[in-house]
Structure formats: structure tokens, C-alpha cells
Amino acid sequence: MALKPKIFKFKIALSDLDRNYYDALDLTIAQHPSETSERMMARILAFCMNAQEHLEFTKGLSAVDEPDIWVRSLDEQTTLWLDVGEPTVERVKKATRLSPMVKVYSFNSKSDVWWELGREKFGRLKASVFQFQWESIQSLAALQQRTMSISVTITGDSAYVATESGECEVSWVALQIR
Numbered sequence: 774m775a776l777k778p779k780i781f782k783f784k785i786a787l788s789d790l791d792r793n794y795y796d797a798l799d800l801t802i803a804q805h806p807s808e809t810s811e812r813m814m815a816r817i818l819a820f821c822m823n824a825q826e827h828l829e830f831t832k833g834l835s836a837v838d839e840p841d842i843w844v845r846s847l848d849e850q851t852t853l854w855l856d857v858g859e860p861t862v863e864r865v866k867k868a869t870r871l872s873p874m875v876k877v878y879s880f881n882s883k884s885d886v887w888w889e890l891g892r893e894k895f896g897r898l899k900a901s902v903f904q905f906q907w908e909s910i911q912s913l914a915a916l917q918q919r920t921m922s923i924s925v926t927i928t929g930d931s932a933y934v935a936t937e938s939g940e941c942e943v944s945w946v947a948l949q950i951r
Contacts, residue, residue, distance in 0.1 A: 776806035782920045790928040810914040815880040859887040862894040875900040902948040912941040
């Protein structure tokens with residue numbers, strides 16, 4: 774019998790000071806059985822950093838031909854492709870053919886090695902690459918609960934996250950901007 778995903782509900786008060794974007798988000802997230810808490814929370818943070826009309830989570834790990842998050846136009850064209858993790862250069866290259874805007878959010882302990890091995894090849898692609906600080910993603914994941922109310926304030930290269938059970942700051946580095 775296959776394992777079922779865990780369902781999480783988030784009420785997010787979002788303030789993105791750099792983009793002057795403010796919103797109240799009600800998100801229902803399915804955590805794939807093989808997905809870590811850190812990856813799921815990195816997905817939520819990437820969602821907040823790119824919040825806009827029509828932004829939505831895809832089937833994620835269950836659909837290898839889709840990004841983790843995307844924006845699709847009314848004619849079903851992908852206009853924003855967001856991947857979370859350390860995708861292959863080939864996957865990102867394919868994404869750049871399918872969408873005019875591609876962003877990758879790397880987050881885990883092997884991220885530095887992944888970037889060093891692929892930096893030159895990624896440099897030839899029209900994709901932006903960001904790296905979350907691993908320790909801060911771990912701190913964010915430690916706050917995870919099945920139902921959460923969260924305040925997320927984004928400014929510069931960090932997000933301040935406050936929940937009922939604690940708070941943390943998640944910072945990132947832009948490895949490549951396109």
C-alpha cells in the first residue's frame with residue numbers, strides 16, 4: 774500500500790517590502806511521503822518570495838515534468854517556473870525552453886557542492902539561482918505544525934518568519950540572476 778501525503782494548512786500574512794506586495798494567503802500543502810520538512814518549508818518560502826496572481830503549487834515530486842511552483846497564463850503557457858532543491862542542469866535547460874522566467878531555490882547541506890559542479894553550465898542558461906542558508910531552513914522546519922498561522926516579512930536577502938511556536942530569520946544568496 775502506497776504512503777499518502779501529509780496535508781498542512783497555512784494562513785500566511787505576507788509583507789514583501791522590496792516589491793511592495795502585501796497579501797493574506799491561505800495555503801493547503803501536500804507533503805509528499807519522501808519530502809523532508811525542510812524541503813516543504815523551502816517551497817513555502819519560495820512561494821512567498823514570488824507571490825502573485827495565478828501562482829500555484831503543482832503536483833511537485835509526483836510530476837517530474839512540472840516545477841514545484843508555477844504561474845500559467847490563461848492559454849496554459851507557463852510564464853514562471855520555480856524549482857526547489859538541486860535540479861540537474863538538463864532539467865533547468867528544459868525549463869528555460871518552457872518558460873520565459875525560471876528560478877531555482879537550493880536549500881540543503883549539499884547545495885554548495887551542487888553549485889560548484891554546475892556553475893559554469895548554469896551560467897549559460899537564462900535562469901536565476903538562489904541558495905537558502907541551510908541552518909535557517911532547518912530552524913524554519915523546526916517550527917512546522919499541521920496547521921499554522923505565519924507572518925512572513927521579506928526585505929533584502931532575508932525573510933523574517935514568526936509563528937505561534939517561535940520565530941526565525943531565513944537568509945539567502947543570489948548565485949545567479951537572469
